[in-house]
Amino acid sequence: MTLIDKTMNELNASSSNSGTPKAKRRRRIRPDQVGLYGLLIVAALSALFPLLWMLSGSLQSLTELLSNESFLPASPQWSNYLTAWTEGQLGTYLRNSIIYSGSAVIGILLVSSLAGYALARLEFAGKGVFTFIILAVMIIPAPAMFLAQYKLLISLGLTNNPVGYILILITSGIPMSTLIMRSFFISQPRDLEEAAALDGAGPVRVFWSVILPLARPGLAAVAVIQGLGAWNEYLMALVLFDDNDLMPIQRGLTAFTSADTPQQQILLAATTISIVPVVIFYLLAQRHIVKGIGAGAIK
Known part of the structure; x- marks a missing residue:
């Protein structure tokens, strides 16, 4: 075995050992972390909302989409995807x-x-x-x-x-x-x-x-x-x-x-x-x- 192979094997072994699962204790959220997690949740929802709106709108009819009465489609229009693909x-x-x-x-x-x-x-x-x-x-x-x-x-x-x-x-x-x-x-x-x-x-x-x-x-x-x-x-x-x-x-x-x-x-x-x-x-x-x-x- 060459020196380079030995070195690479030692590096892989050390990284695998460091990743060995250990008994994890349940971490408690400190009061000062509540606000941080709240902001992160709001940021995540803000990033996901446009994607969810796009998915919902893609399954609505034009009349339903323009009326803006409901976020979810009343009757999913899967044909919209076929029309988009062909036309x-x-x-x-x-x-x-x-x-x-x-x-x-x-x-x-x-x-x-x-x-x-x-x-x-x-x-x-x-x-x-x-x-x-x-x-x-x-x-x-x-x-x-x-x-x-x-x-x-x-x-x-x-x-x-x-x-x-x-x-x-x-x-x-x-x-x-x-x-x-x-x-x-x-x-x-x-x-x-x-x-x-x-x-x-x-x-x-x-x-x-x-x-x-x-x-x-x-x-x-x-x-x-x-x-x-x-x-x-x-x-x-x-x-x-x-x-x-x-x-x-x-x-x-x-x-x-x-x-x-x-x-x-x-x-x-x-x-x-x-x-x-x-x-x-x-x-x-x-x-x-x-x-x-x-x-x-x-x-």
């Missing part, structure tokens, strides 16, 4: 958004993890200037760069092309993600890296076998943040795409926003469908999110 072409748009967001997240994770590790561990000329440039790019609003990005895609022949749109999503998410990963790598001890180097592992092996497994919380946090940003992006798609079949999921939602034929209940049903993949992804990565964001924000 809004949500199948095509949902597939496009999954491809765009998934590709963008993979590209952002690959580039930002390598760049963040280089800024955290390597010493090279212009390191401070490079970090300053990343911060400066983050200050520029995304719409302000649309013209330059569009002209660049024209010169590359990537207008009305999914590849060009995915590249825009990747480049837009790299600056923030790089700084998050840099902060996360700085917070990690160098002991395992030194042990791997003594064992004969090269920089690539150290990064792939030691650093990335420890960086899973940071990677999950970056994936959620940038995944949400890519999923909700619509302005650049509106500028870039001429073909309606290449549009993301937000294009399907606009089919039910006409003032002449209001279909608010169908719009709510389509919105509910559009957030399902995001909710599933968030639930799968939630145990890493808080730890990753905290490490990136504090260190």
Whole structure:
């Protein structure tokens, strides 16, 4: 067994031992905590209410929704979801958004993890200037760069092309993600890296076998943040795409926003469908999110 394998096994054993369940005593809520828990409950209900209202409205008829007589639907209209799926072409748009967001997240994770590790561990000329440039790019609003990005895609022949749109999503998410990963790598001890180097592992092996497994919380946090940003992006798609079949999921939602034929209940049903993949992804990565964001924000 190599030194790196022994070190990793000892780390896993210590973490598993620390997580061994012990006899838990029932904790009493102190009087000074009642107000805090009350505020947290109110905040949680405030965050959940719009979601519950959207689910309820998506199952109501238009007359019932506009009358606002009851929060719960008297007779659930499940056909609203079928109408939203067919008339809004949500199948095509949902597939496009999954491809765009998934590709963008993979590209952002690959580039930002390598760049963040280089800024955290390597010493090279212009390191401070490079970090300053990343911060400066983050200050520029995304719409302000649309013209330059569009002209660049024209010169590359990537207008009305999914590849060009995915590249825009990747480049837009790299600056923030790089700084998050840099902060996360700085917070990690160098002991395992030194042990791997003594064992004969090269920089690539150290990064792939030691650093990335420890960086899973940071990677999950970056994936959620940038995944949400890519999923909700619509302005650049509106500028870039001429073909309606290449549009993301937000294009399907606009089919039910006409003032002449209001279909608010169908719009709510389509919105509910559009957030399902995001909710599933968030639930799968939630145990890493808080730890990753905290490490990136504090260190």
